[in-house]
Amino acid sequence: DFLNxxxxxxxxxxxxxHDPLGRELEEPLVVPQPIPGLATRRVLVxxxxxxTPLSKLEQKAKELGIELGSTAGKVLxxxxxxxxxxxxxxxxxxxxxxxxxxxxxxxxxLEGGRVAxxxxxxxxxLYREQRLNVAETIMAAASYDGSRxxxxxxxDCVRSFGVTFFDGTDDEDACAxxxxxxxxxEKDVEFPGGYAKEEFSAQxxxxxxxxxxxxxxxxxxxxxxxxxxxxxxxVDWSVARKWEPLAKDAITALCAxxxxxxxxxxxxxxxxxxxxxxxxxxxxxxxxxxRGCAQMVRRWGLEKAASLMASQRAAExxxxxxx
Numbered sequence: 001d002f003l004n005x006x007x008x009x010x011x012x013x014x015x016x017x018h019d020p021l022g023r024e025l026e027e028p029l030v031v032p033q034p035i036p037g038l039a040t041r042r043v044l045v046x047x048x049x050x051x052t053p054l055s056k057l058e059q060k061a062k063e064l065g066i067e068l069g070s071t072a073g074k075v076l077x078x079x080x081x082x083x084x085x086x087x088x089x090x091x092x093x094x095x096x097x098x099x100x101x102x103x104x105x106x107x108x109x110l111e112g113g114r115v116a117x118x119x120x121x122x123x124x125x126l127y128r129e130q131r132l133n134v135a136e137t138i139m140a141a142a143s144y145d146g147s148r149x150x151x152x153x154x155x156d157c158v159r160s161f162g163v164t165f166f167d168g169t170d171d172e173d174a175c176a177x178x179x180x181x182x183x184x185x186e187k188d189v190e191f192p193g194g195y196a197k198e199e200f201s202a203q204x205x206x207x208x209x210x211x212x213x214x215x216x217x218x219x220x221x222x223x224x225x226x227x228x229x230x231x232x233x234x235v236d237w238s239v240a241r242k243w244e245p246l247a248k249d250a251i252t253a254l255c256a257x258x259x260x261x262x263x264x265x266x267x268x269x270x271x272x273x274x275x276x277x278x279x280x281x282x283x284x285x286x287x288x289x290x291r292g293c294a295q296m297v298r299r300w301g302l303e304k305a306a307s308l309m310a311s312q313r314a315a316e317x318x319x320x321x322x323x
Contacts, residue, residue: 002044006034008120009046010270011097016086018264020093020249028086030116049116051108054080054229060109069234076113077233081226083115085242088222092134092243093250094264096126100218102225124218132254133160134219135247141184142240144177151192154180164210170194178205183220184240187231 013031018024030049038045052060058068066072084107091098100122108116126134137157144150155176169175174193181189182197182205196203223239230237264270 001041003039003041005121006039006044006046008097008123009033011095012091012099012117012120012123014267014270015091015095015097015264017090018094018267018269019090020246020253022094022253022264022267024267024269025090028090028115029083030110030114031120032116032118049108049110049118051110051116053105054107054109055104057104057109068232074233074235076109077229077235078237079113080107080109080115081230081233081235081237084117084222084226084229085237085239087117088226089243089246090264092126092219093131093246096128096131097264098124098126098218098222100124100221102222104225122218124215126215126219128254130161130215131250133157135250135254136160137180138184138240138243138247141180142238142244144181144185144189146190146192151177161216162211162213163216165208166210169208175205175208179209182206183223184243186238186240187227187236 009031010033013027013033016029016031017027032047032049035045035047061068061073061076066076068074068077084102088098088102099117099120101119102117106117106119108118110116137154140150140153140157144154151173155173158176158180163176163179165172165175171193174191175195178191178193178195181191182199191197191205194203195205198204199206226237226239
């Protein structure tokens with residue numbers, strides 16, 4: 001329901017503002033927040049985001065005279081990629097609470113090049129062991145050199161998530177390592193075992209998957225989206241290398257047995273009185289909401305009264321007609 005989505009929005013906003021060690025950071029992108037007192041199971045009022053969805057960015061850029069492959073377009077592209085990569089890295093490794101639906105329609109580019117992430121209706125919680133598995137997989141993908149030893153390391157990381165493959169899969173270690181490289185590897189990396197990078201190829205390692213956990217599906221959406229945006233904008237970008245420092249911090253934080261860290265959304269710095277995407281003056285206040293509701297009710301009342309009067313006149317006219 002919408003109350004869960006409102007709570008998820010608060011958690012996602014807190015997660016992107018903290019690193020794996022619990023340190024508060026500047027938010028890399030905007031997550032619209034619910035308006036206090038205006039959220040129920042059926043109705044949710046949130047900050048208004050004025051911008052261009054990523055799905056229409058190319059069209060908007062052309063209107064502004066910017067080609068996405070140009071120098072100016074690549075500067076914008078790097079800003080978008082930095083925001084998304086940092087936000088998802090912080091979500092994964094600071095609390096494990098991740099936005100699970102990062103498609104181009106849920107990502108907005110605001111005036112000035114800031115990025116907004118909307119719709120927290122689909123989320124996932126990665127638990128301690130899962131976050132450690134992700135951290136180890138990221139570090140292995142970042143240092144992958146094609147050796148048999150690294151193939152085995154990546155394969156073990158993938159299996160640790162509970163991923164299984166169909167019987168008869170050729171060189172299962174190579175297939176499992178290829179899945180990891182598909183999710184987190186460099187764009188030019190060569191998959192081992194003759195497996196193909198193209199998702200719909202007959203040699204795609206994805207075709208050999210028998211089971212793939214939901215949490216890894218949602219996590220994979222984020223990494224594949226970032227890699228796809230980088231390819232579309234012509235920007236050289238490595239998810240694994242960007243996330244590698246965060247993965248190391250996560251291992252340090254999660255393996256410290258002497259203390260149990262609170263998730264980022266439960267820290268004292270999680271609640272922040274911040275302006276919305278349009279600035280403090282753009283925040284939708286309760287008084288404004290009440291005024292808008294009053295105007296809506298007044299308009300409905302006038303329309304209802306007009307409708308009743310019209311019905312009454314029609315009935316009177318019908319009575320006056322000669323039999």
